[in-house]
Amino acid sequence: DAMVIQNPRYQVTQFGKPVTLSCSQTLNHNVMYWYQQKSSQAPKLLFHYYDKDFNNEADTPDNFQSRRPNTSFCFLDIRSPGLGDAAMYLCATSEDMTSGTYEQYFGPGTRLTVT
Amino acid sequence: KNQVEQSPQSLIILEGKNCTLQCNYTVSPFSNLRWYKQDTGRGPVSLTIMTFSENTKSNGRYTATLDADTKQSSLHITASQLSDSASYICVAAGWGQNFVFGPGTRLSVLP
Numbered sequence: 001d002a003m004v005i006q007n008p009r010y011q012v013t014q015f016g017k018p019v020t021l022s023c024s025q026t027l028n029h030n031v032m033y034w035y036q037q038k039s040s041q042a043p044k045l046l047f048h049y050y051d052k053d054f055n056n057e058a059d060t061p062d063n064f065q066s067r068r069p070n071t072s073f074c075f076l077d078i079r080s081p082g083l084g085d086a087a088m089y090l091c092a093t094s095e096d097m098t099s100g101t102y103e104q105y106f107g108p109g110t111r112l113t114v115t
Numbered sequence: 116k117n118q119v120e121q122s123p124q125s126l127i128i129l130e131g132k133n134c135t136l137q138c139n140y141t142v143s144p145f146s147n148l149r150w151y152k153q154d155t156g157r158g159p160v161s162l163t164i165m166t167f168s169e170n171t172k173s174n175g176r177y178t179a180t181l182d183a184d185t186k187q188s189s190l191h192i193t194a195s196q197l198s199d200s201a202s203y204i205c206v207a208a209g210w211g212q213n214f215v216f217g218p219g220t221r222l223s224v225l226p
Binding site: 004040041042043044045088090092101103104105106107108109111 | 119146147149156157158159160161164166204214216217218219221
């Protein structure tokens with residue numbers, strides 16, 4: 001009965017080789033988020049979708065792109081991964097974001113290694 | 116600047132003992148304060164959400180407090196268990212999707 005699913009759980013890619021991480025949800029939530037979390041650091045928001053509206057954080061590198069083809073799925077594309085992009089990537093969802101106390105549900109994360 | 120500080124950075128306690136984790140935030144405008152538990156290699160799981168008008172909220176053995184005047188929150192864990200070993204992340208939320216994450220406190224519970 002997993003609610004936010006991320007695949008794969010572990011991904012190894014080569015320096016400069018494009019990679020795609022996927023996230024799916026069974027909650028039918030409007031909002032989907034992508035976070036980057038490096039070792040012993042807090043999660044850092046990369047971008048989010050409110051329905052089909054894409055919102056990029058100002059400091060998210062252009063190397064990171066996202067797609068949301070439908071309500072259930074959201075993808076994170078890293079066009080040319082560098083060694084500094086090695087991290088845990090967390091997907092999260094929330095039903096809404098206009099009221100204050102909406103709950104965020106996180107997936108288990110994808111651990112990305114860049115060789 | 117919006118930021119969240121947590122202390123201690125790490126904590127080791129014996130099984131069955133209580134502990135309290137601290138969080139100070141400077142987020143404005145402030146909407147609510149969240150505590151998450153993150154097991155190693157997993158995504159964060161929500162423990163509590165408190166609005167500025169709430170002083171305390173419990174979730175089983177976890178009790179969070181909030182003082183919106185001093186911008187401080189604490190998470191108290193009662194009768195700790197080995198499964199409580201995790202990182203505990205404090206998040207101060209502004210309006211909209213403005214979440215400010217703290218660096219977390221790494222808790223280790225030893226038998």
